Amino acid sequence: MTDTTNTTRAAQALTSRRFRTRLPTPGKPRPSLLANTWVGLSVVVVLVPLLYLLSISFMTQGQIASGILLPTQPAFSNWSNAWDSAIPRGVLNSLGAAFGGAILTLLLALPGAWAIARHRTGGKALAGLILSPWLLPPIVAIIPLLTLLRILGLTNTLEGLTLVYALINVPVAIWLLDGFIRRIPVEIEEAGRIDGANEGQLLLRVVTPMLAPALIAVGVIAAILNYNEFLFATFLTQSQDSQTVPVLLAGMLSERVQDFGRIAASSLIAVIPVFTVAVILQRYLIEGLTTGAVK
């Protein structure tokens, strides 16, 4: 959607420069060399570190230490070593916990978000308090969560971590969904009520379908946060086969001899899935962040 408005505005700006020299098109100031240069620089600043990581992943330890920036002979051994390690399984673990957690988060958060945004259930207190867990370092919740997992018998399992991810993102999900729910016209819900739907049916049949793009958006954000999460993952997945990819990567740094090339290749393997998801679902990701976070 932003894409089309941009191109139309760009087109307007172009035509205005040609035909209406005195008045530039409203909404978009004249493009400037300075702006283009700054954008170009920003792209460089973003890409250089990532390309450097790519470059290191093709270098041997000797090449890295000798201070060259591009490998003369690409060493593919780093990638095959990384592929044969625990990293691919870690990626699968991460993806499972990330998406499982995100779906559970939506199930837990949507009814609450709707009731809070539309019906003020829980009053000002609940609306004001809902984001409070997000304000402090997540470490404060680790002991209650550990206790919870111990009661459920889920310590050191991927299921346990998934459950924790489901819970910790509920406040942020409610906060982000709020902006979307407020944009639904009340009349549609009223119409459903007049047709005799109870509140459960209304939520399930009327509100949820209308919120589908919002649910994708918030779900993607939650999944990315989960995929990247490190602190809880280190504590809750001590066993080898439940470790997620950030835990494995941090573990590689504490090895006695650090193999930079293999660490770089492993990092890139970890980044590829999240980049892919983010690029494919970019529209939703942007929509979720901009509608939800600043209202």
Place this chain on the structure above:
Amino acid sequence: MSTDISAEPRYQHGSMAEPSAAAKPPGLPNSSGSPRRRRPRAQVYHRIFISPSVLVLLVLAAYPLVFIASAALTRSSLGNPFQEFVGVANFQSAVGSPAVRDSLALGTGYAFGVAIASTILGSVTAVALWRSLHAGAFVRTVLLLPMIVPPVVVGILFGFIFSPSGGLLHTLIRRFTPGSGTYAVLSDTTWAIFGVALADVWEWTPLVVLLVFTALLGQQPEIIEAAQLDGASGYQMFRHITLPAVAGTIVAAFMIRLILAFKVFDLVYVMTSGGPGSSTQVPAFLIWRSALQNFDVGIAATITLLLAVVVTVVTIPVFLISKRLRND
């Protein structure tokens, strides 16, 4: 009607309020019966709907708060919490400890430094993006990438860049000034925190860019057109139309950024482990170290409470400014 109520004391007012409040929601004259009957049932539904959220708040906020408050007032280890009541002894030792004071001061300075840098760079980039015709979907996608890289990977990446043995920074400096010494940014007590801050700014500035850029696109074209017809210059337009329109968003983005920076942990863990010495020991890292390396949950809880006070005190003014800017 109003004279009736004012003539009668509170007594009647209370009994009047009940039916009038109940009669109000139907509003429309033709749909008076059914909504009133459905109302209590709807409320039951709404209460069921919020119950998972309330449960989450109990697990993530209420229980930790009670636990932390109790732990702060007792001698507590990780395996054996609440051994004996010690009153404010934990607070005295935490406030008296230079490590804690330094960490809170470092955390506050770091949070503001990083948030200010991100907000300025992010807003400038957003304006540049808005004024640049060549920035298409590709550029916008690239500019968002750092935000979705796992912080652990960002830490590894900047660890490589700052590495004294063949890192990017070192190699570049060597190339332009041959014969210069080694630059081990992350092993330097003064510069290590700036190294971490740079990684943090790299990672989260895109969020500010995104929020401000969207606000810029959302400006009302009518206002801009009116200003142009009135003969406003480019600078005047920016200063009096564009800037006020996005100021609220910028402050909100600053606030989000400030809180994210107060919580920084992964980057420090991966890049410096709080060192060298305690020069990058930010509060979240100190809490982690106290609770899970020294097993002193009492002190960890106390530091958490002190951090909560600091975060609240510094964010309230920012929150008030943001609220005022957006109401204007």
